[in-house]
Amino acid sequence: xxxxxxxxxxxxxxxxxxxxxxxxxxxxxxxxxxxxxxxxxxxxxxxxxxxxxxxxxxxxxxxxxxxxxxxxxxxxxxxxxxxxxxxxxxxxxxxxxxxxxxxxxxxxxxxxxxx
Amino acid sequence: xxxxxxxxxxxxxxxxxxxxxxxxxxxxxxxxxxxxxxxxxxxxxxxxxxxxxxxxxxxxxxxxxxxxxxxxxxxxxxxxxxxxxxxxxxxxxxxxxxxxxxxxxxxxxxxxxx
Numbered sequence: 001x002x003x004x005x006x007x008x009x010x011x012x013x014x015x016x017x018x019x020x021x022x023x024x025x026x027x028x029x030x031x032x033x034x035x036x037x038x039x040x041x042x043x044x045x046x047x048x049x050x051x052x053x054x055x056x057x058x059x060x061x062x063x064x065x066x067x068x069x070x071x072x073x074x075x076x077x078x079x080x081x082x083x084x085x086x087x088x089x090x091x092x093x094x095x096x097x098x099x100x101x102x103x104x105x106x107x108x109x110x111x112x113x114x115x
Numbered sequence: 116x117x118x119x120x121x122x123x124x125x126x127x128x129x130x131x132x133x134x135x136x137x138x139x140x141x142x143x144x145x146x147x148x149x150x151x152x153x154x155x156x157x158x159x160x161x162x163x164x165x166x167x168x169x170x171x172x173x174x175x176x177x178x179x180x181x182x183x184x185x186x187x188x189x190x191x192x193x194x195x196x197x198x199x200x201x202x203x204x205x206x207x208x209x210x211x212x213x214x215x216x217x218x219x220x221x222x223x224x225x226x227x228x229x
Contacts, residue, residue: 042221090158106158
């Protein structure tokens with residue numbers, strides 16, 4: 001079975017802390033994504049990576065950075081956490097192939113609370 | 116820009132009721148359209164998709180038809196079950212740089228009562 005694993009289900013951090021959210025996929029997918037999910041706003045794309053060491057900003061990149069040193073791992077970094085970054089963070093991956101019809105595979109999410 | 120608008124929830128139905136969740140979109144070109152479902156405590160998973168006008172996607176008793184003339188992709192099921200309780204997201208895919216990415220609607224919470 002395909003799997004996208006996020007390192008923590010729940011995380012509590014303090015304002016100003018540097019926070020790392022980790023995501024690992026075992027499907028050899030080229031593309032990986034970080035979204036945040038907020039009530040009434042749905043999913044909003046923070047960053048995505050179409051291959052190792054490649055990254056592009058999504059719709060709401062401010063306050064975040066990412067790292068993709070290995071194909072299977074995509075990290076989201078909050079340089080200095082703020083309370084407005086309290087949210088559910090979802091990682092997803094996808095094979096870059098026209099035959100796969102753009103299906104995303106999601107992790108189960110990390111609920112981050114910034115106090 | 117490209118966007119997806121879903122009917123607001125929450126939606127509460129009795130078991131075996133008919134379900135419709137409305138979704139309309141705005142896009143340049145010819146997007147692919149998707150419905151994703153998120154069960155409690157889980158990530159999203161693809162429910163169904165349609166890649167061109169008049170295509171019908173179907174899965175697990177759910178259906179949605181890609182209507183270009185009304186820019187809609189409404190989700191329907193004839194008889195819902197308690198196990199269908201979840202959040203449903205409509206989405207479209209657009210080209211952006213070197214990767215096609217998904218734009219999601221705000222989600223509709225469905226609760227089915229026994």
